[in-house]
Amino acid sequence: MIRVVLVDDQALVREGLRALLERTDDIVVVGEADDGDDGVLMVAATAPDVVLMDIRMPGTDGIAATRRIIDDPALSQVHVVVLTTFDTDDNVLDTIRAGASASS
Structure with a gap:
């Protein structure tokens, strides 16, 4: 079971992603957050x-x-995939530098 x-x-x-992901038997959404602090x-x-993570959110x-998650040794096995509608090279580089496993 993949926990997301x-x-x-x-x-x-979030509702759309949950509906899409939960169509697959081996994926379960275990939590949601509406900003970076609550996400961490x-x-x-x-x-x-x-973790499926938006880039642009109020607050953090x-x-x-992503950087906070990746830097936490207790969360070292968590993979962060950053989702955004912004496709600038700077955003992609920032997500890679922060430690994201992928950017989409």
């Missing part, structure tokens, strides 16, 4: 396999939250 946390400030996006807390509380953005 969704972090996005748009509830509709949710990841620490649930220890998912994968997805890049800073």
